[in-house]
Each structure stands twice: as structure tokens, then as C-alpha cells.
Amino acid sequence: MRHPITAQQVNELAAQLDASTRLLTAADGDYYEKLISRWADNAVKRAGAVAVPVSYDEVSKLVKFASANKLELAVRGGGHSTGGTSSTEGGLTIDLSRMRAVKVDKDTKLIVAQGGALWEDVDNAAIEKGLATVGGTVNHTGIGGLTLGGGMGWLTGLYGTVVDNLVEAKIVVADGRILSVSENENADLFWAIRGAGHNFGVAVEFTFRGYDQTNEIYAGGLVFTPDKLTSLVEGFNTRMKTSEPQAAGMLLFAKPPGMPVAVVVVNVFYNGDEAAAKEYFKFLFDLQPVAITAKMMPYNHLNALLNPLATHGRRKALKAVTVTNHIDVAFVQELYNDYSQQLEKNPDMSASFLGIEIHDVSKIQSVPLESMAFANRGPYRPGIVGLEWTDPKMDEENRAWGRMIQAKCRQAIIASKEFSGDTKTSLEYANYVEPGDLITDRPFGGNQQRLAILKQKYDPDVLFYKTNPITPLRTEAN
Ligand SMILES: Cc1cc2nc3c(=O)[nH]c(=O)nc-3n(C[C@H](O)[C@H](O)[C@H](O)COP(=O)(O)OP(=O)(O)OC[C@H]3O[C@@H](n4cnc5c(N)ncnc54)[C@H](O)[C@@H]3O)c2cc1C
Incomplete structure (x- = not known):
């Protein structure tokens, strides 16, 4: 059982920290409010205290204090968890936002x-x-x-x-x-x-x-009307038979403001010149996109391209989904239909998207599953439902819709010829997950037991538990 931090504990902690660490409570007003804000509004929780250290020793003092006092602890990195896993209601937050060197x-x-x-x-x-x-x-x-x-x-x-x-x-x-x-x-x-x-x-x-x-890269979006979906998926299935590792795509359903229907956006990436990129993605250009933003750019511009679709604020949830490597055209059409019907039914969700990541998977699969905890090395394509809405009363209902899509994808993959029954790899990507999602049953696949033993060694009292929690396992050896 973990506890909120009391006013007396805040004073005790303040006395132990050096002057470089800021320690704030709700009494500190705007700065505190800024520190508890998160990428998704629904992930905001009112911490009892937020500590903002700049040195590793100070982080150590904070962790020791939280352990000794059995405090409820949150650690905040970039603050993008939609499930509130970097926030705490009444506990202590260690905010790393001043440690960015x-x-x-x-x-x-x-x-x-x-x-x-x-x-x-x-x-x-x-x-x-x-x-x-x-x-x-x-x-x-x-x-x-x-x-x-x-x-x-x-x-x-x-x-x-x-x-x-x-x-x-x-x-x-x-x-x-x-x-x-x-x-x-x-x-x-x-x-x-x-x-x-x-x-x-x-x-x-x-x-x-x-x-x-040192070279520039080719990247950006190609926008298609939904009648092209079948040809797009078929094109990717063919393309991926001779995929090149320096290329990748992301197929998204989105409804940009002003568009009467949901469109299909394909974001492309090619680590090479424009001519080679256009040759590799020829099947896309042949399908006559209605808009093209892809162009050559320096590498460090690449990961800013999707920022306008992922701005801070409003209510959000991510739902990990997985599809087969050879993407089932009819199934993806069904997903598109589900998505567009849901947005029609609930226009407050119109900034939501559904995406499938399509990259060469051979590198990921060349690493043995047992070599580290990460267990999403199956022969599948990761995808994500990015839910967004404004009405707090719809939190549960909107999440439930996302989970319905998640369950549908899981059933489809299990029923597919590509599913080997292998329980060592985990189906949905653990980082696109929220507490209560399907994946939480076994996020680390065949690595689950070793992790439980190591949890007993390094964190037997379960101080760190907010993302894909692991229950410590005591064995004779430990
Ligand atoms: C807009 C968006 C785009 C994304 N794109 C990708 C992508 O391209 N590839 C991908 O793999 N994933 C992606 N994700 C998923 C992403 O990996 C997770 O949401 C991740 O948890 C975000 O990390 P954060 O530090 O920003 O979040 P936070 O909310 O700060 O933290 C999430 C969890 O990590 C813990 N944590 C954070 N930092 C530390 C630390 N230094 N030490 C210990 N614990 C820490 C927190 O305690 C919490 O449990 C994306 C998510 C979003 C919202």
C-alpha cells in the first residue's frame, strides 16, 4: 500500500534536498499547474508535491525518501502517457524536465x-x-x-x-x-x-x-480518397515482399478539418534521394494522391512532421493494435468503416486516427527474444488507435470503442494463417498501452517470469508500478 505525501513529509523532504532541486505543491500556483500538465488533459493528476531535480544524486535522494515513506511515486519524462502513468493523485512526482542535456x-x-x-x-x-x-x-x-x-x-x-x-x-x-x-x-x-x-x-x-x-531524407504525407484503400493495401503487400530497410510507411485513417469523409494518409520515409524514394513508392504515386507534402529535408526535420497532428491538450487515449504482415485487405476496409462510422456518430472524436506502421521487420526479428525484455518481435505490423475528444463524460465510452477495435484486431490475427500460436512474443506493442487494455494480460510474453524474478531483486516493495506492472516473484535463488 502506497501513501500520498503529507505536508509534514514535504517539509522533511525539502530539508534534505539541495538548493538546485525545486519542490512545489499546489500552493505554488501557476508553476505547479504547469508541472502537473500533461500531453493529454485526462492524464493530469494533482500531485501532493512535484520535485524537479537537476542532478542524479538528487534523484537518488527523492527515490530513497519515497521508498522509506512508502509514498505513491510518479516519474515524468516527456509526459505523453495518456493513461496518467507519469502522474500521481496526492503522491510525489519526480519531474525530469530540467534534465535534458x-x-x-x-x-x-x-x-x-x-x-x-x-x-x-x-x-x-x-x-x-x-x-x-x-x-x-x-x-x-x-x-x-x-x-x-x-x-x-x-x-x-x-x-x-x-x-x-x-x-x-x-x-x-x-x-x-x-x-x-x-x-x-x-x-x-x-x-x-x-x-x-x-x-x-x-x-x-x-x-x-x-x-x-549526412544525407538528407525524403519524407512526408500522401493523401488519398478512401476508394483507394484496397489498392493501397494491395500495393503495400506487394512492395513489402521486396522491402528495403531504409524505407518505411505509415498508413493512417484521419479526418482533417473541412474534409467531408475520412481520408487515407500514407506517411512515407526514405533514407536516400528523391528519385530512389519515388521509385520505391511508385505504386503510391501511381494511385494519384489528392495532396502530396513529401519532400527532401534534413534528418532532424523528420520527427517534427507529425507534430501538428499531435499537439498538447484535449482528452486522448492510445490503443495498441496489431495486424498481420501480409495485410488483409477486407479487414482493413472493415477497420476504415468502423472508424468513419464512429466519427460520424461522435463528431467530438474527429481528431482521432487509426494507423498501421509498415517497415521492414527483419532487423527487429533478427534479435533473439530472450536477449532483452522487449517482447514485440513477432512477425506482425504494429498499429495504433489514437483517440482524441473533448467531453470528459465520454472518457470511458470512447476508450471502450478503442478497446473494441483492439480486441477485433487481436481476434483477426489469432484467426489468421500467420499466427503461430507462439506465446513468447507479445502481440500488441507495450508502449501504446493504457492500464486496463487487453495487452496488460502478458505484455512481456516469454520474458515475463524472468522479469518477475528481477523485480523481486531490484524493487521488491513495488515502488515503480505504473506502466505494465510486474509482480515480484520470490524464488529459492533470490
Ligand atoms: C504523440 C505520440 C507519439 C508517439 N510516437 C511513438 C513512436 O514513434 N515510437 C514509439 O515507440 N512510441 C511512440 N509513442 C508511445 C510512447 O513511447 C509512450 O507514450 C511513452 O511512454 C512516452 O514517453 P514519455 O516520457 O513522453 O511519457 P511519460 O508520460 O513521461 O512517461 C510514460 C511512462 O514512462 C515512465 N518514464 C518516463 N521517463 C522515465 C525515466 N526517465 N525513467 C523512468 N521512468 C520513466 C513514466 O513514469 C511513465 O510510467 C508515442 C506516443 C505519443 C503520445
Whole structure:
């Protein structure tokens, strides 16, 4: 049982912290309100106190204090969880928003970023040295939450997941120790944080492997009327038989303001020149898009392209969905019909979208499932239902619709020829999940038991539990 922080505890804590750490309560007015705000309004909770540290030692003091007093604790990275997992009602929040420094070494190609950095911090610092790494496709998301859950982005086809490129990290574990983790140091914890990291501590620093990225890239959107959906999906199915890792696509249903019907937007990415990109995506251009925004640009502009569709505020929920590698045309048409009917029924949801990510999966699948906690390595295509609305009374109903789509996708995949019955991989991507979603039954697939044993070792009193929680497992060995 975890407790809210009392006024007396706030005073005790303040006395232990050094002057660099800010500690705020509701009495501090606007600054406190700004600190508890989140990407989604429905994820805002009124913390009893918010601490904003700038040093790893101060994070350690905060974690020790929360452990000793059995406090309810939240850790805030970029603040994009729609399920409120970086917020607390009455407890203590450790807010990492002043820990965003990034250092890049051109020679070793290592990118060292503090736990509160956003992807824009990483992308911008890396490209200055002619480098890039796998990162989020909306650059104001936090590297913290995204990395600890696995992380996929436009460079995934080439280099795998974010955690496949994590070389080292510094984690403040529940007893306050600041542990360096890598293949050579605290290797068991390194294994656990690569996919299930939200459960093991506060990540104050990440070291990512960077890759040469001196060329510009081709990226942007192609907009199609919905009658093209079948041809688009068939085109992708054919294209992906000879896919190239430097290319990726994202097929989205969206209803831009002023459009009478929901349209199909295909966002494309090609790490190469325009002629090669247009050749690779020829099937899309042949289908006569009604609008094209794709063009050549510097790499660090790429992950800003979707920002206008993902602005802060309003009520939101993400729902992980998964479809087969060979995408079933009739099923995707059914999803489009569900989506457009729902928006017609409830126009307050018209900024919602449904997307399927289409990249070369061979790199992700080349990494053995047992090599780290991340378990979404099945031969499937991850997708997402991004729900958005304004009416708080509709929170449950709108989420329920998203979960209905999630269940439908899961049933379809299980019924498909591609499903092997393998329970080692997890079907839905753990980072697109909220408490109460389908995936929460077994988010780490075959890695679940080892994680439970490591939870007992590093966090037996379950201080960190908000994202895909793990119950500690006591064994004779531990
Ligand atoms: C607009 C949008 C775009 C997205 N795009 C992608 C994408 O391209 N690829 C992808 O893989 N995922 C993507 N996601 C999903 C994303 O990975 C998760 O929402 C992720 O949790 C966001 O991390 P955050 O730090 O911004 O969130 P927060 O709300 O701050 O944190 C989410 C969880 O992570 C924990 N956490 C955050 N930082 C730390 C830290 N340093 N140490 C310990 N715990 C921490 C929090 O405690 C909480 O449990 C996207 C989400 C959104 C909303």
C-alpha cells in the first residue's frame, strides 16, 4: 500500500534536498499547474508535491525518501502517457524536465542523453555531428518512456528498436543506488530495462548508438480518397515482399478539418534521394494522391512532421493494435468503416486516427527474444488507435470503442494463417498501452517470469508500478 505525501513529509523532504532541486505543491500556483500538465488533459493528476531535480544524486535522494515513506511515486519524462502513468493523485512526482542535456561523440558515435530529454533534443544534437539514431516519430515525446518500453521509429527498418541501440544507462533503483547498466555491468538489470524499464527505477541517463546520417531524407504525407484503400493495401503487400530497410510507411485513417469523409494518409520515409524514394513508392504515386507534402529535408526535420497532428491538450487515449504482415485487405476496409462510422456518430472524436506502421521487420526479428525484455518481435505490423475528444463524460465510452477495435484486431490475427500460436512474443506493442487494455494480460510474453524474478531483486516493495506492472516473484535463488 502506497501513501500520498503529507505536508509534514514535504517539509522533511525539502530539508534534505539541495538548493538546485525545486519542490512545489499546489500552493505554488501557476508553476505547479504547469508541472502537473500533461500531453493529454485526462492524464493530469494533482500531485501532493512535484520535485524537479537537476542532478542524479538528487534523484537518488527523492527515490530513497519515497521508498522509506512508502509514498505513491510518479516519474515524468516527456509526459505523453495518456493513461496518467507519469502522474500521481496526492503522491510525489519526480519531474525530469530540467534534465535534458545531450552529448554526442562523433568518433565513438555514442549519444549520451539525460532521462528527461525529448527526441528533438537527441535528433538535433546528433545531426550536428552527422549522426542519427532510432527515435520517436513525434519529436516532443520523451526519450524516457519511449526507450524504456522498446521504442520504434522511422529508422527501425535499418537499425531495429531504440533498445536494440541502447548501449548503457544509469538507473536509480528503489533503494536509491545509482547503477550503471550495460552488457558488462549489472547485465541483468540492463536486460530488464530494455522493454520493461518503467518497472525498475528512474533512468537518469541513456547512451545510444548513433549512425552516420549526412544525407538528407525524403519524407512526408500522401493523401488519398478512401476508394483507394484496397489498392493501397494491395500495393503495400506487394512492395513489402521486396522491402528495403531504409524505407518505411505509415498508413493512417484521419479526418482533417473541412474534409467531408475520412481520408487515407500514407506517411512515407526514405533514407536516400528523391528519385530512389519515388521509385520505391511508385505504386503510391501511381494511385494519384489528392495532396502530396513529401519532400527532401534534413534528418532532424523528420520527427517534427507529425507534430501538428499531435499537439498538447484535449482528452486522448492510445490503443495498441496489431495486424498481420501480409495485410488483409477486407479487414482493413472493415477497420476504415468502423472508424468513419464512429466519427460520424461522435463528431467530438474527429481528431482521432487509426494507423498501421509498415517497415521492414527483419532487423527487429533478427534479435533473439530472450536477449532483452522487449517482447514485440513477432512477425506482425504494429498499429495504433489514437483517440482524441473533448467531453470528459465520454472518457470511458470512447476508450471502450478503442478497446473494441483492439480486441477485433487481436481476434483477426489469432484467426489468421500467420499466427503461430507462439506465446513468447507479445502481440500488441507495450508502449501504446493504457492500464486496463487487453495487452496488460502478458505484455512481456516469454520474458515475463524472468522479469518477475528481477523485480523481486531490484524493487521488491513495488515502488515503480505504473506502466505494465510486474509482480515480484520470490524464488529459492533470490
Ligand atoms: C504523440 C505520440 C507519439 C508517439 N510516437 C511513438 C513512436 O514513434 N515510437 C514509439 O515507440 N512510441 C511512440 N509513442 C508511445 C510512447 O513511447 C509512450 O507514450 C511513452 O511512454 C512516452 O514517453 P514519455 O516520457 O513522453 O511519457 P511519460 O508520460 O513521461 O512517461 C510514460 C511512462 O514512462 C515512465 N518514464 C518516463 N521517463 C522515465 C525515466 N526517465 N525513467 C523512468 N521512468 C520513466 C513514466 O513514469 C511513465 O510510467 C508515442 C506516443 C505519443 C503520445
